[in-house]
Amino acid sequence: MKTFVVDLAKCNGCYGCQIACKDETVENEWMPYSKPQPNTGHFWLKMTEKIHGQVPKVLAEYRPTLCRHCDDAPCMKAAPEAVYKREDGLVIIDPEKAQDKKELVDACPYGAIYWNEELSVPQKCTGCAHLVDEGKLPHCVDACATGALLFGEEEELADLIAQSTDQWDVEGTKPRVYYVNPFGLFVSGEVWDVQADLVIEGASVKLTDAQGGVRETATDGFGDFWFKHLTPGVYTLDIEAPGFAGVKGRTVELVESLNIGDFPLEKE
Missing domain, CATH: 2.60.40.10 (Immunoglobulins)
Structure with a gap:
């Protein structure tokens, strides 16, 4: 099973992953996994930042956020005919079967699903399934200059997964995007x-x-x-x-x- 690991100690907030996601999916259709992401309004991978402290002692915390590809995904329960989990663990919203299912946006407790008004379809990170099918890395991982984003087989990343925090997990969803070395x-x-x-x-x-x-x-x-x-x-x-x-x-x-x-x- 494939999984993502995000090493927050290595993330410097360069926004390369967010830009890479846009580069791969805006104006690009990767059927049967996704129709084009709008140029604005969607962040299938979003860099979140938080400023800590008070002047003059201030530090910034950065965290890439994306679909958690949950083993017990609420979106799959909300529309089992339109959302499925691949054998490798990636959760996919079928762009055809999910047509007009705006309720899927509210089904995700992580806020990772967006509504494409023009195409009338809910959309999110696919884990770049079209690239994974070719034996390549998701574009965000490939573009990460610091090695903060990792993607691979669960067994290969087991040591890092064992160090992961459940700080941002929603109980019962069993997410497959793991965060290590939180800022605190x-x-x-x-x-x-x-x-x-x-x-x-x-x-x-x-x-x-x-x-x-x-x-x-x-x-x-x-x-x-x-x-x-x-x-x-x-x-x-x-x-x-x-x-x-x-x-x-x-x-x-x-x-x-x-x-x-x-x-x-x-x-x-």
């Missing part, structure tokens, strides 16, 4: 010397979660510290620097990525 949240700040009005490099910073798990880092040449790939929750922050009165037990409630600001330290 971060906590950042800056430590500086009040008397000298200079940043402190090499200060020891410790972040403890509610379960007692500890992460440690040191401030860099700008006095900054970062803790990345965190989950929401309550944390405790401690800062120590030789010769300075540190910070003990600062509570951090993390809902979204957070720049908790400056920590001016007084000399002892």
Whole structure:
């Protein structure tokens, strides 16, 4: 069975996959799998981005989103006569049998199905089934410059699949697009010397979660510290620097990525 794996740690948000999808399907008919994708309004593969943090400590998270080619696909249940799963695992909306079935758009909990008003047909990613039939990769995967998008046999990608997150899965759909290395949240700040009005490099910073798990880092040449790939929750922050009165037990409630600001330290 074929499957997609998306390594989010490698995705740099270049939008190459989204452009490749348009290049392959806009004004191109690949029957029996798809009629042409409209030039605007459809994103059979869509790059989503989220900005984390607050100025001046801001990072961007990127995630390619596409049809999840679910093993228990709600669209197949909504129109079993018009939607089918191939033996290789790709879910296809038959462009002929799905004619006028606009209800399929709402059947997808991932928002991956679009309505083509001109052709009166629901459409979505086909996994480039026409290319797969020729032993080629989906165009989005082939165009990915960083190796963030992978496609292949489930057995060959088993090690990566075992690391996947269900963060964006809808319960009961059994999706076959797997995401690994999710961005998570971060906590950042800056430590500086009040008397000298200079940043402190090499200060020891410790972040403890509610379960007692500890992460440690040191401030860099700008006095900054970062803790990345965190989950929401309550944390405790401690800062120590030789010769300075540190910070003990600062509570951090993390809902979204957070720049908790400056920590001016007084000399002892």
